[in-house]
Amino acid sequence: MYMEINNLMFSYSNSSSKTVDNFSFSVEKGEVISMLGRSGSGKSTFLRLIAGLEMPSGGSFTLNGKKMFCEDTFIHPEKRGIGMVFQDYALFPHMSVEDNIIFGLPKMSRKEKIKRAGEVLELVELTGFEKRYPHQLSGGQQQRVALARAIAPEPELILLDEPFSNLDTDLQVKIRGDLRRILKKAKTTAIFVTHNQNDAHALADRIVKIKDGKIDKIGRPCDLLGVSPTEIPGMIEITYEELIGV
Amino acid sequence: MNKHLANVNGWTISAVLIIILLFSPNLSIVLGIFSPASDNWAHIKEFMLLKYIKTTLTLVFFTALFTISIGLSLAWLIAQYDFPLRNFMKWALILPLSIPPFIGAYTYHGIINYTGVIQKTLRNHFDITPNPAYFDIMNIPGAIFIYTLVLYPYVYMITRIFLSHQSASLIESARTLGKGPMEIFFRVVIPISRVSIIGGVSLVILEVLNDYGVVKYFGIQTFSTAIFQTWFGLGDLDSSIKLAASLMGIVIFILIIERLLRGGKQYSYSTTKVRPLPLVKLKGKKAVFATLYTVSIFSVAFLIPILQLIDWVILTFGKVPMEDVLLYTKNSITVAGLGAFLIIVFSLVVGNFGRLVKHKFAKVLPKLTVLGYSIPGVVVAVAVITTFITLDRFLAPFYQAIGIDSQLVLSVNLVMLISAYVIRFFAIGYNSIESGFDKIGTNFRDASRMLGANSLRTFFKIDVPMMKGAIISGFILVFVDILKEIPLTLILRPFNYDTLATKAFQYASDEKIMEASQASLLIVGVSTIAIFVFHKLLREEPK
Numbered sequence: 001m002y003m004e005i006n007n008l009m010f011s012y013s014n015s016s017s018k019t020v021d022n023f024s025f026s027v028e029k030g031e032v033i034s035m036l037g038r039s040g041s042g043k044s045t046f047l048r049l050i051a052g053l054e055m056p057s058g059g060s061f062t063l064n065g066k067k068m069f070c071e072d073t074f075i076h077p078e079k080r081g082i083g084m085v086f087q088d089y090a091l092f093p094h095m096s097v098e099d100n101i102i103f104g105l106p107k108m109s110r111k112e113k114i115k116r117a118g119e120v121l122e123l124v125e126l127t128g129f130e131k132r133y134p135h136q137l138s139g140g141q142q143q144r145v146a147l148a149r150a151i152a153p154e155p156e157l158i159l160l161d162e163p164f165s166n167l168d169t170d171l172q173v174k175i176r177g178d179l180r181r182i183l184k185k186a187k188t189t190a191i192f193v194t195h196n197q198n199d200a201h202a203l204a205d206r207i208v209k210i211k212d213g214k215i216d217k218i219g220r221p222c223d224l225l226g227v228s229p230t231e232i233p234g235m236i237e238i239t240y241e242e243l244i245g246v
Numbered sequence: 247m248n249k250h251l252a253n254v255n256g257w258t259i260s261a262v263l264i265i266i267l268l269f270s271p272n273l274s275i276v277l278g279i280f281s282p283a284s285d286n287w288a289h290i291k292e293f294m295l296l297k298y299i300k301t302t303l304t305l306v307f308f309t310a311l312f313t314i315s316i317g318l319s320l321a322w323l324i325a326q327y328d329f330p331l332r333n334f335m336k337w338a339l340i341l342p343l344s345i346p347p348f349i350g351a352y353t354y355h356g357i358i359n360y361t362g363v364i365q366k367t368l369r370n371h372f373d374i375t376p377n378p379a380y381f382d383i384m385n386i387p388g389a390i391f392i393y394t395l396v397l398y399p400y401v402y403m404i405t406r407i408f409l410s411h412q413s414a415s416l417i418e419s420a421r422t423l424g425k426g427p428m429e430i431f432f433r434v435v436i437p438i439s440r441v442s443i444i445g446g447v448s449l450v451i452l453e454v455l456n457d458y459g460v461v462k463y464f465g466i467q468t469f470s471t472a473i474f475q476t477w478f479g480l481g482d483l484d485s486s487i488k489l490a491a492s493l494m495g496i497v498i499f500i501l502i503i504e505r506l507l508r509g510g511k512q513y514s515y516s517t518t519k520v521r522p523l524p525l526v527k528l529k530g531k532k533a534v535f536a537t538l539y540t541v542s543i544f545s546v547a548f549l550i551p552i553l554q555l556i557d558w559v560i561l562t563f564g565k566v567p568m569e570d571v572l573l574y575t576k577n578s579i580t581v582a583g584l585g586a587f588l589i590i591v592f593s594l595v596v597g598n599f600g601r602l603v604k605h606k607f608a609k610v611l612p613k614l615t616v617l618g619y620s621i622p623g624v625v626v627a628v629a630v631i632t633t634f635i636t637l638d639r640f641l642a643p644f645y646q647a648i649g650i651d652s653q654l655v656l657s658v659n660l661v662m663l664i665s666a667y668v669i670r671f672f673a674i675g676y677n678s679i680e681s682g683f684d685k686i687g688t689n690f691r692d693a694s695r696m697l698g699a700n701s702l703r704t705f706f707k708i709d710v711p712m713m714k715g716a717i718i719s720g721f722i723l724v725f726v727d728i729l730k731e732i733p734l735t736l737i738l739r740p741f742n743y744d745t746l747a748t749k750a751f752q753y754a755s756d757e758k759i760m761e762a763s764q765a766s767l768l769i770v771g772v773s774t775i776a777i778f779v780f781h782k783l784l785r786e787e788p789k
Contacts, residue, residue: 051692051696052695053692053695053696076695076700077692077695077696078695078696078697078698078699078700079698081698082696083696083697084692084693084696086689086692086693088689090689090690090692090693092690092693092694092708092712093712094711094712103694103697103699103707104696104697104698104699106698149697150696150697153697153698
């Protein structure tokens with residue numbers, strides 16, 4: 001398997017219960033996984049654990065044959081080769097779009113870096129925006145720059161934390177389609193967390209449902225959520241909370 | 247893998263070392279209490295101590311009372327009303343902060359003494375020779391007057407920012423309940439501003455306890471002057487350590503009272519997006535009164551002393567050789583620049599540690615360093631010199647080994663003075679840097695690390711550029727404070743090393759008031775520019 005997670009555990013020092021309780025599952029190369037759960041279910045914490053931004057209290061995690069975390073190993077986030085798109089995008093405000101993308105590129109000539117930035121900007125359809133600053137972009141454009149920045153170093157895995165939560169509904173539908181196209185075109189393995197079942201349905205190859213820090217179910221979108229909600233006439237966008245009746 | 251061990255890295259080690267370095271000299275004062283008492287101490291304890299306590303507390307009490315009255319009334323006028331000159335006064339009323347208290351003291355003494363402009367004008371133009379006793383300010387009420395004039399901006403500034411962040415609905419609901427402006431002021435404004443008033447007045451009190459220049463110039467016996475005299479007059483370092491410890495006791499007592507008065511609430515500005523107070527436009531007599539009141543305070547606290555200083559500079563121009571003035575300026579800028587630079591670098595290391603290490607210990611430890619600002623300069627001086635002499639004794643064999651004859655190396659060097667500045671003013675720089683770190687949060691840092699940048703690259707490429715505003719503000723605040731500083735510099739400077747502040751103080755102490763004006767005006771000028779830049783920075787910083 002390309003990615004293996006075994007008995008992953010984590011709890012915050014100020015909490016008695018486990019935020020991530022015994023997560024185990026595996027992912028194939030190029031697969032897009034959605035972590036679906038209500039607010040506070042532990043899905044964002046799981047993402048931070050995989051990224052290396054938090055240290056698990058137990059378990060192990062292997063990516064492409066390399067141990068990222070186990071009893072005696074902890075690889076720091078900058079050494080993992082994992083990309084991440086943050087919920088608020090975290091674009092560096094003092095850098096242009098091009099410099100934001102170049103920042104994450106490994107050692108290569110400036111010319112090559114600019115070329116690579118151009119390629120990923122073309123992928124996210126933002127050619128011509130190189131010299132703009134984050135505050136000069138719309139929410140949707142910022143989201144695509146954040147994605148381009150994460151993809152540019154060709155990470156072995158890309159993590160997306162609630163990638164649509166800052167966008168208005170119309171834009172969400174459009175970007176959702178774009179995102180799947182970009183991820184598949186870049187052949188990137190991806191895990192994204194969301195509380196919106198429509199996002200999960202539209203984007204994921206498989207869904208991991210999380211409830212109270214535990215994995216509830218794992219399966220294909222059509223098996224877990226039935227037909228695509230958007231295919232039902234008159235169906236409106238509903239969240240996971242609404243789906244499970246909270 | 248152990249979670250806490252993973253947190254131990256270069257940052258943690260550097261931060262803990264800095265904190266220990268900043269905190270340990272203060273321990274020497276606490277330990278000094280237990281050393282055997284000398285005859286001098288027995289005398290001081292029996293005949294002098296009570297007097298020092300009484301005088302110090304009188305100065306503290308009345309200065310606090312008057313700075314609250316003036317600071318709060320100005321803050322309310324500016325936050326709530328619109329009147330002619332309001333926009334200028336809004337920031338001009340902060341400017342008295344640029345005048346070091348001892349410069350205010352000798353300038354006012356110069357204005358109203360027998361040969362000063364007031365008595366001279368009365369004698370020469372109105373043929374009135376008033377009783378000189380009416381014009382004596384070199385006493386306790388005079389010191390309170392000077393402190394009030396130069397320190398009220400602390401209360402004004404903090405309370406005004408607090409009030410302008412308050413929701414208009416509070417005041418409006420009081421109005422709809424039939425309350426008039428006076429009743430609203432006493433029953434709504436004062437209670438809601440309590441925490442910020444206490445925050446501001448605590449700074450005022452700490453400044454009064456720290457002051458050496460005014461009380462020395464006016465010949466008033468307080469802890470600061472007593473510590474100085476016991477040390478240099480009687481050559482009794484042990485007794486001065488005991489006096490310093492007593493003063494530290496008073497400071498700790500006041501800090502505890504402050505905590506109790508705050509009612510356990512942490513002071514913080516309201517950050518929620520509330521509708522701010524709309525300005526009420528004053529008309530007629532009320533507008534005239536508001537303008538007159540603010541202009542009078544500004545004139546008495548800033549304009550008049552500055553005009554007097556300018557007049558003296560014109561009269562004495564050339565008396566103090568220009569090369570001397572340039573040398574003092576260079577020295578002042580060197581020590582203030584070096585001190586501020588080190589404080590900002592240390593604050594960045596400690597601040598980053600406090601932000602990144604998720605352990606209670608990492609949150610509490612940096613707070614210890616803030617104590618340095620609460621401890622008066624004379625006490626810090628005693629602590630630092632004791633530590634450096636011990637260090638020199640310890641290093642003596644090493645000095646011999648490398649061929650240095652002297653037993654004292656570090657304690658007669660600029661290193662000691664700069665270290666003392668760092669201990670004393672660390673809190674000022676640290677507060678600015680900490681709020682900068684709070685503002686940017688950890689997301690950008692996480693993003694940078696996810697893009698393959700290590701801690702150091704992230705720090706220089708992401709954190710530092712994003713915190714430019716906080717870094718510059720912190721640097722300016724510390725720079726100005728060091729520029730104005732008196733007791734530490736007087737005690738710890740190397741032989742024959744003068745700064746603008748020490749030279750101005752010496753001239754004034756030798757009754758060469760006019761000669762002191764050039765150095766004083768330079769200090770005030772640089773501080774005023776710094777305050778202006780700081781004000782602009784704060785205004786332009788994106789919310």
